[in-house]
Amino acid sequence: MHANIPYLREIILFLAAAGLVMPVVRRLNISPVLGFLCIGLVIGPYGLGRFEERFPAIGYFVVSDLEGVQTIGELGVIFLLFSIGLEMSVGQLWGMRRTVFGLGSAQILLSAAAIGLAAGVLGAEPQTAILLGLCLALSSTAIVMQLLSEQLRLGSQAGRTAFGVLLMQDLAVVPILFYVGLLGSEVEGSFWAAVSLSIAEALLAIAAIFAIGRLVVRPVLRFAGSSGSREMFMASVLLFILGTSALTAQAGLSMALGAFLAGLLFSGTEYRHQVNSDIEPFKGLLLALFFISVGMRLDLAAIWSDLAAIGLAAAALIAGKALILVLLVRAFGRPWGVAMETGMLLGEGGEFALVAVTAALGMGVMAPDLAQYVISVVVVTMLASPGLAWSGRKIGNAVAASEQETANAMPEDVASEAIVIGGFGRVGRTLGRILEGQRIRYVAIDSDPHLVATEKARGLPIYFGDASNPELLRHIGIEHAAAFVTTMDQRSAAERIVSAVHKSWPHIPIYARARDPDHARKVRSLGAYDAIPETTEASLQLSESLLFGLGVPDDVARSVVDQEREYSSQDGPHRAGGEGGATRSAKR
Incomplete structure (x- = not known):
């Protein structure tokens, strides 16, 4: 065996971080994204690397090849977007067209205009101001989608809205990359004709991928699966993922978008669950490497020397993008709570800004000092992303709850001679539709303010609150209700609600959803x-x-x-x- 395996030290450092440090981070209830960003900061050239000359032994714990780590880490973003596409369908994507093309386009244009104008006022050259506006208008797909996935929020209204905007941002990479290329070269003919041609070629590439993929994916997977070799099956899957990503990159689109398209192709096959299970380890490890590479770019000494300016710029970028998004999301009919959470989620800069600024620096159209300043601002906002996501969810829930308290106007005795449904998730909504079909009146109570606002807007009889709160139940007149149904899927929540209702109103028949026979016996013993x-x-x-x-x-x-x-x-x-x-x- 070769004694000098390339990048062996870096691989060992990375595995040590993933296997030893991250369990501690999780135990402290810190977001893994923030944990990996901090690990990158420590082992990067601007962390421990600064002490390498004084203490040479530290060099064993330092990774200095930023570009190599980031290149490999981008594979993690590819697998992340592939897994998201795997959980969707073309029909679902088409249903999001208003969010993707309407809201997403408006966000990019308005944010780019505001940021570009601010850069121009501060003295940037027009072409540089336009470039900064376009790049900083985009958010971090990798960080936002991973945070939503960790919090199980991808299916929430804010999660779907954020995903729709991010998808449009990935599509917008085509004209932005074209503009970056123009900065360092001369273009023959009309500028807009060249841009239109570039976009048309990208759309043609997407159509070709879908058309060919639908014909090829299932037969190839069937052939690989029939071989009985799991390795051959996995190799076929990886070929499709990386091949599709390479094709979209060749067409000027992002590789992540190509991976998402591959996921959509796989989602309609019977192999989707096996594929998702097989790629999970690849996705987790490589995505962690990407976050580490972002943390490695953070130069604390440079930030400290210009702390006020960088901090102010980062705060202004987050606040400006968040404000524009909040107003746009609200204008597109979403509740204020969803608008606030989406704005905070997408307030940071994205990884594409790092790529574009580096390219502009190499072409000589951006000064080195400005490039380092912009990179520092972007990385600081990305480092703040977990906190922004947490704050956005808290603020969004508070605003939604406040909205609901105003909109609820819960009348007294609303439950008289009606069925009271505690919990209006998947099971509760199904039950409500059945009762509506039989012309049986019902009243639903749920503690999710976003869900309540959405269903209330559809005209359903739903109110915000805790279904186990005796005061709330007494206010709606549960003593005169026909029955009470709890649809909670959590054991403790179902038991608490059944016990509270039966204790105060033993004459009300209670029907409960249970997880298993043992749980059913438990809630029956409590009065169901x-x-x-x-x-x-x-x-x-x-x-x-x-x-x-x-x-x-x-x-x-x-x-x-x-x-x-x-x-x-x-x-x-x-x-x-x-x-x-x-x-x-x-x-x-």
């Missing part, structure tokens, strides 16, 4: 009239479908499943002698 374990129901429905598929007559299959359902529920407190179980089985 009935509890449906979701795992049991899923297995019963699966069994019934299997029996149908095996040719068992429909009535026989249903009878067998109903008997098993009755047997599983015989331990309920209201089923003395099996009467309750028989009644429920007959109803089904």
Whole structure:
């Protein structure tokens, strides 16, 4: 074996950070993104690297090859966007077209205009001011999407809005890169004709990828999977991801956008779950390397020497972009809480600004001092991203709750002779639709202000609050309600609500969602009239479908499943002698 493996020391440092330092960071409840950024700051040339001449031994713990680390780390961004595309579909993406092309385009144009104007006022040359406006208008796709993923917020209204804007920003890389290229060269013919041609070529590349991908992806994966070799299957997946990313890069688009398109192609296949599981380790490790490379760029000495100017510029950039986004998101019909959270999420500068500024410096169209100043501002805002995301969520929730308190105007006795639903998530909304279809009146209570604002805007009878709060329930007149249903999927929340309602109003029949038979027995003991374990129901429905598929007559299959359902529920407190179980089985 070769004794001098390239980058062996850097690999060992990185693995030590990922395997030894990050568990400590997680135990301290610090965002992994912030942890990796700080690790990069420490092991980079501007951290421990400053002491290498005085203490040569420190050199073993320093990574000085910034470009090499960042190049490899960009693969992490590619895998992140691929996994996001894997969880979506073309139909979902088309449904977001107003957010992507409307809100996203408006954000880029207005932010670029405001930043460019500010740079011009401060003395920048017109072409440099335009470049700065375009680059700083974009946010960090890698950091924002990772933060949303960590917080399980990708599916929230703010998460979907932020993703739509980021997707448009990735598309905008085409004309921006074209403009950067123009700064150092002469263009023949019309400028706008050249830009239009560049955009048309990019769109043609996207269409070609989709058209060819739909024909090729499934057969290739089927062939690789039939070989019985997991390595061959993984190699095929990596080929598609990196090949698509390379094609979009060749067309002037970002490689991350190409990976997202590849994810969309895979999402419509039966291999999506296996693929997602296989790439997870690649994505996590390489994305961590990207964040470390960003932290390595932070020169604390340069920032300290010009702390006031850099701090003021970073704060102005975040505040300006956030303000523009808040107003735009609100103008596009989102609640104020969602607008505040989205604005804070996307207030930072992005990795593309680092690339563009470095390119402009190499072409001689930006002074070295200005380039280092801009890079410092961008990295500082990226370092602040986890805090911005946390603050944005807190502010957004507070604003949404305040909105809801004003909009709620919860009338007294609104629950009289109605079904009260505690929790209006997926199960609660399904139950509400069924009750509406049967013309049965219901009132829903949920503690998610964004969800309440959204469903309230659709005209549904939903109010903000804690469904286990006796005062709130008494205010809506639960003592005259027809029944109470809790749809919470968390054990403790369901038990708390059932106990609170039964203790104060024992005459109200309570129906509860349970996680499993043990949990169902627990909530029944707390006073629930009935509890449906979701795992049991899923297995019963699966069994019934299997029996149908095996040719068992429909009535026989249903009878067998109903008997098993009755047997599983015989331990309920209201089923003395099996009467309750028989009644429920007959109803089904």
